[in-house]
Amino acid sequence: MSAGTGDDADVHAGEECRSLGTLLRAWRNRALLTQDELADRAGVNVRTIRRLEGDGVERPRSASLRSLAEALGLDPREREALAAASRAELGAPTEVDGFTGREPEPAASEMTASPPPPRQLPVGVSGFAGRAGSLAELDRQLDAGAGGTRICIVSGTAGVGKTSLALHWAHQARGRFEDGELYVNLQGFGPAHDATDPQDVLTAFLEAMGVPPQRIPEDLPARAALYRTTLADRRVLVVLDNARDVEQVRWLLPGGPHCSVIVTSRRQLSGLIAEEGAGLITLDVLARAESRELLAHRLGRRRVEADPDATDEIITACARLPLALAIAAGRAVTSPAMPLSALAADLRRAGGDLGGLATTDSATSLRVVLARSYDVLPDDVARLFRLLAVHPGPDLTAAAAASLAGVEPARVRRLLDALLDAHLVTEVTHGRYACHDLLRAFARELAGETEQPAQRRAAACRVVEHYLHTAYEAAVRLYVPAEWLEAPEPAAPGVRAEHLAEHRQALAWFQAEHAVLTAVLRQAMADGLYAQIVQLVSAFQFWLLRRGHRQEHLDCLHVALEAAVRTGDRRAQAAAYRWLVPPAAERGDLEQAYALFHRGVALAREAGDLAEEGLCHFDIALACVHGGRMEEALRHAQAALDPLRRARLTATEAYVLNLIGWCRCALGDYERALQAGEKALAIATELGDKSGQGHILDTLGKIHHHRGDLQDAIAHYRRALISCRDLGHRYDEAEILLHLGDSLHAAGRPTQAVDSWRLSLTILDELGHRTADELRARLNSHDPSLGR
Numbered sequence: 001m002s003a004g005t006g007d008d009a010d011v012h013a014g015e016e017c018r019s020l021g022t023l024l025r026a027w028r029n030r031a032l033l034t035q036d037e038l039a040d041r042a043g044v045n046v047r048t049i050r051r052l053e054g055d056g057v058e059r060p061r062s063a064s065l066r067s068l069a070e071a072l073g074l075d076p077r078e079r080e081a082l083a084a085a086s087r088a089e090l091g092a093p094t095e096v097d098g099f100t101g102r103e104p105e106p107a108a109s110e111m112t113a114s115p116p117p118p119r120q121l122p123v124g125v126s127g128f129a130g131r132a133g134s135l136a137e138l139d140r141q142l143d144a145g146a147g148g149t150r151i152c153i154v155s156g157t158a159g160v161g162k163t164s165l166a167l168h169w170a171h172q173a174r175g176r177f178e179d180g181e182l183y184v185n186l187q188g189f190g191p192a193h194d195a196t197d198p199q200d201v202l203t204a205f206l207e208a209m210g211v212p213p214q215r216i217p218e219d220l221p222a223r224a225a226l227y228r229t230t231l232a233d234r235r236v237l238v239v240l241d242n243a244r245d246v247e248q249v250r251w252l253l254p255g256g257p258h259c260s261v262i263v264t265s266r267r268q269l270s271g272l273i274a275e276e277g278a279g280l281i282t283l284d285v286l287a288r289a290e291s292r293e294l295l296a297h298r299l300g301r302r303r304v305e306a307d308p309d310a311t312d313e314i315i316t317a318c319a320r321l322p323l324a325l326a327i328a329a330g331r332a333v334t335s336p337a338m339p340l341s342a343l344a345a346d347l348r349r350a351g352g353d354l355g356g357l358a359t360t361d362s363a364t365s366l367r368v369v370l371a372r373s374y375d376v377l378p379d380d381v382a383r384l385f386r387l388l389a390v391h392p393g394p395d396l397t398a399a400a401a402a403s404l405a406g407v408e409p410a411r412v413r414r415l416l417d418a419l420l421d422a423h424l425v426t427e428v429t430h431g432r433y434a435c436h437d438l439l440r441a442f443a444r445e446l447a448g449e450t451e452q453p454a455q456r457r458a459a460a461c462r463v464v465e466h467y468l469h470t471a472y473e474a475a476v477r478l479y480v481p482a483e484w485l486e487a488p489e490p491a492a493p494g495v496r497a498e499h500l501a502e503h504r505q506a507l508a509w510f511q512a513e514h515a516v517l518t519a520v521l522r523q524a525m526a527d528g529l530y531a532q533i534v535q536l537v538s539a540f541q542f543w544l545l546r547r548g549h550r551q552e553h554l555d556c557l558h559v560a561l562e563a564a565v566r567t568g569d570r571r572a573q574a575a576a577y578r579w580l581v582p583p584a585a586e587r588g589d590l591e592q593a594y595a596l597f598h599r600g601v602a603l604a605r606e607a608g609d610l611a612e613e614g615l616c617h618f619d620i621a622l623a624c625v626h627g628g629r630m631e632e633a634l635r636h637a638q639a640a641l642d643p644l645r646r647a648r649l650t651a652t653e654a655y656v657l658n659l660i661g662w663c664r665c666a667l668g669d670y671e672r673a674l675q676a677g678e679k680a681l682a683i684a685t686e687l688g689d690k691s692g693q694g695h696i697l698d699t700l701g702k703i704h705h706h707r708g709d710l711q712d713a714i715a716h717y718r719r720a721l722i723s724c725r726d727l728g729h730r731y732d733e734a735e736i737l738l739h740l741g742d743s744l745h746a747a748g749r750p751t752q753a754v755d756s757w758r759l760s761l762t763i764l765d766e767l768g769h770r771t772a773d774e775l776r777a778r779l780n781s782h783d784p785s786l787g788r
Helices: 010-017 020-030 036-043 046-055 062-072 076-090 131-141 160-172 198-208 220-230 248-249 270-276 289-298 302-308 309-319 320-332 342-350 367-373 379-387 400-406 409-421 435-451 451-477 503-527 529-544 551-568 570-579 581-586 591-606 610-626 629-646 650-666 670-686 692-707 711-728 730-746 750-767 770-781
Strands: 150-156 181-185 237-243 260-265 278-281 426-429 430-436
Touching: 010 591, 020 076, 036 046, 036 062, 036 320, 046 062, 062 076, 062 309, 131 150, 131 160, 150 160, 150 270, 160 260, 160 278, 198 248, 237 248, 237 309, 237 581, 248 270, 289 302, 289 309, 289 320, 302 309, 302 342, 309 320, 309 342, 309 367, 320 342, 320 367, 320 426, 367 435, 379 400, 379 409, 379 435, 400 409, 400 451, 400 610, 409 430, 451 503, 451 529, 503 529, 503 551, 503 711, 529 551, 529 570, 529 730, 551 581, 570 581, 570 591, 570 610, 581 591, 581 610, 591 610, 610 629, 610 650, 629 650, 650 670, 650 692, 670 692, 692 711, 692 730, 711 730, 730 750, 750 770
Parallel strands: 150 260, 150 278, 181 237, 237 260
Antiparallel strands: 426 430
């Protein structure tokens, strides 16, 4: 409360404030100076300052007091108060900058005035940008109201702007805290011995609030109790910056209902949330627009807007991390003639090396700042962080992390929780973890320094095998015949492949790991794991194809071919050439498809692999169907049967019989087409191949349609549709809807036919498939408004 209100407590405080030591201590704390720093600035012995603040000098020298007044920047009124306090010590006139006891005595209100409230906040960040949502959340959490001390934790990774946010809000909210703001940097992340002792902080805070040193207890609990008593009826904001852990903070929490506390930390400090009811704001990197605004504040909007492409590249290179953006902006500020495109090129050449964002100041050098989070990690947690650089990203599950580190899943969850708490990883969605590019670059540097090459290669192999073995099981769960897959070798020790119980889990796994699998293939190629690439593509390609990712499917097949050639394995090369046959035909390049077929079948015969030879004939038959060469397709399909039967590829035999039925139907031989189709369906049903059944039912629908059995055709298409939807085969679903519409239209049910075609068009548009325009034209021919 302010002095002069008439309360007994204030009168007592005013009497204490006549002390010279009390005033000097309050003004020093206001100036954020230690006793040593004030001594240097004033040219006064530090022992003198200690004695003055402890009221241990009976006759203070006027020269010393003048020097201290200059060093503290006291205004005339404060200099008078200093002179009055010194006269009280001396009982005689004392001069401070011309003021002596011969001047009129100060008013009684001045003699009893409390020391100024502490205003310890460091300067806020100039040009603070973004964070509107976080500032609003701080307003909400620290809103004045009933209840105990309000505490908000601002947490996030190193360099994300926690302190900047806290100080920006605190300066804006200064008017709410009439009794002052207390601030301390707890030095929580650095060498353990540098962390600030809560006992020392309590001493500084109590002195800042006007408590004489001789009244401050030595015992920590007693000191904390006095701190709470002193702040009990005050409106004070306490900013505890850069906290290491809950124990460092707990002693510094005031107990009164009118105080507010902001704690910043690289950890979540969940103990404060659970026990003290603290709120939590977790900062992520800036949005791209906020990043651009930060650069505009630092560099000037004209300079940023003059080269938007370079600005975007700088933002990307800095991973939208505020500290990194500030460092990059600092380089541009100190080199005003340097175009932003040159800075962007420098960062690009650094290629994720943190050296491009280094400074000579250890407090702001990105590598040093990140190291302070890493250095306090337990050894096993630190090892997992380093190994994250081995994983190609963009994110991973706990199971993948277990394979990466070669540890049990239960243990890796504990390690991930520790990295989450330290904000060295983020849980991007439930159960999936990632870190931004600069953290990955830091992990890569650490791995290069700490992990032996053999250890890094072993971890890379475990990662590839994790995805290979899980993808193989997922493909089997999607009813891809195992005889179409390249079976992997037994997993290496430490690989924790995921178990997928049924096809829905398999679909979800492929969808979630889609981007990761693509990155794994690139990384495996760089690491020379060629055999594993061929095996992984054999499993991954079917999901890509069924979900309509045509270009990505083709890209993966080319990667597999390059890897197969590098293995020198003729059978693997035959498979890789064969996989490229149907896509070539879909592009209308049947000549290329035949060239690939001849290369593949020759390699299969050189390897003596009957199964691969039969599959080559099967795939060129599919190519011929795409090219409209039904007689050639039938001939190759029939040529495939003998080697497949000799190799006992029964599931593939069903697919070949289905293709034979399709070809015979196209050639008008409906009876033999129906026989082949029904035999294929019987084999697929006996094997439990639901995917094969869907394809065969589609063929049987076509055969019945051409036989004039339209109701049977519709029934078969609807059964096929259920199968494809159940398995998530989006492109197959679109084709069956198209065929179903044809039969419905032929059966005199045009409204239902159009509905079926439109559903097909929706899927084809979603997949970006080239046949969408053909179907749109068909719809327009029935009603111009339907295809829009």
